[in-house]
Amino acid sequence: MITVENVSKSFPSTHSPVVALREVNLVVNAGSLFGIVGPKEAGKTTLARCVALRERPDRGTVRYDGMDTSRLAGRKLWGAQRQVAMMEPTLRPERTVAGNIAAPLERMGVEADRRRSRVGTLLDVIGLSRSGARLPSELSPGQQRRVAIARALATEPSVLLADDPVDGVSSEESGAVLSVLDRARSELGATVIVTSRDADIARRLCDEVALLDRGTVVESGTLLSLLGKPGSPIAEALLPRVDTPRALLSSYDRAVDVILVGFAAVGALLPEASARFDVDFTTIGGGLTRFGDTPVARFRLGVEGQRADAALAWMAERGAHLSTPMFGLRDVAA
Template identity: 55%
Template sequence: MITVENLTKTFPGSTGQVRALDGVNLDVAAGTVLGVVGPSGAGKSTLARCVALLERPDSGAIRVDGTDLVSLDGTALRAARRRIGVVPQGDSLLRQRTAAGNVALPLEAAGVAGPQRRSRVAELLDLVGLTDKAGSYPDQLSGGQRQRVAVARALAASPSVLLADEPTSALDPDTTGSVLTVLDRARAELGVTVLVVTHDMGVVRRICDDVAVLEGGRVVEHGKVLDLVSDAASRTAASLLPAVDQNPGAEAAFDRVADVVLVGFAAVGALLPEATSRFGVDLNLLGGGLTRLGETPVARFRVGLKGERADSALEWISEAGGSVRRTLAGPQGVAA
């Protein structure tokens, strides 16, 4: 759906050119939610603006459904932009228009007839759960409700791609949840491919299929969330999985100590108990915990094992789909 190839973008700075994007490459499959994360100044918002052609990159290609947007101009570019809905950062609603009036803006600009326009606005307000707020003005809405109206407006022209720049910034947890639910519904019910720029890894945990980590204008990690968390050394795993505290005194009592990542209901519920019984080892949980990524349970535990077949137990857990990273020096310092 979206392919970004060797994208670069610079801006003038006080000491010369600042490279906001430096050879960025991404692939986003149709119907997925990609979270673009990273520290402030990493290039996240610049990437989103370039994908929407609100900023022209210096070089590189941006393909949506196979069409390179960078090569377009005039009528062709305007038509391509209508396939990309944008939810800007911050409050972007027109104060003199009602919620329904704000959602209708893109349809009015496109010349959509009144009855068809009203029907589409009603559908979208229902999608975002604000049918009863159709006649309310932005100042009569909460911050989360205004964001949901902004999402509905971005979806008005039936885009295939939705870009949301920090859609949950400054929202409380409950309100954040309602906005993320709307973005997830847009993907699930409308088939829209969603690119979410965020500093909040909780957004990735809640709705993202894939994640791209930017740092200094470069993509330093990119892939499916569940694949990346299976690698205990990844940045995504460090950000999303329960922390494991060091306790050398307790760990010294065991023959083997390892960090184990388990993904899915079956793995979380069964692998460790089965390893214990299958290999006759004593297995203790030394730290870590459970979380949920989307609808999938994921666990990271530090485990201590006692018994002659401790190595075999760890190897079997790895072969059965768990990710095993041994933590102490000696033979157990090598990953199973």
């Protein structure tokens, strides 16, 4: 487990120090895929470098399994840093794909047979088993980024930090890059921390997420738990929009926003509630999406029937996240 405790970091400038991080607190669970998202200059890269032990905070500390890394120096600090790899996107142009991946192992003095075995494993993980002899110039930007991830994983680190891993990569190729990060966690056992300006990467990839803005954590938690949190900016950014003309709402006894998480809820909860309580649901906004492998629906529903309140309460008991109901004009007039 990685614990970031009250971390602050500033950098000198000609006028006054630039504050990059302000009293940041985070918990990254071992084996998780953690996303740090936020706008440009939010402090994401600085936080990643502090977690990777490449920057020392001005105040606060980063703990690994309870160990206070601010007290480490010399060989002990170097040993801790070896357990945390950062993806560096630039490859050495004169070396082959296999040669780039093997470079960290060569610096460590790993024998040739073990290097070849590790490189072969990683080429398979990144889906480039037949490209080991190619040069970086022969690869697409997305393929180059996958090689950079493999190089970072070569020394079998416990933690991998990928700072903006799909920056400059086309949307068609970004999925393959994110898939490699997922395999790094699921197959190689690494804790993976990803930073990005695009919050949608968290929806596609992460279990846990933190929203950073102006060096401050706005909110954090498991992604699915944030979906039902009232006013969550992460949920609002990632869930389908539910804009509906007010005139349309007046056609129904009730209008309510509902968030359904998981296959069972998305597929069966509304039809079962309709049949059980003899109410009619009409979808008047929203849609379906996925958070990783989990289907999530956000609908604005028009509800009609005398037992509408009972139906909505029954759904809430079974995990549906319901907003404060909005009453249609028919009810207001009554």
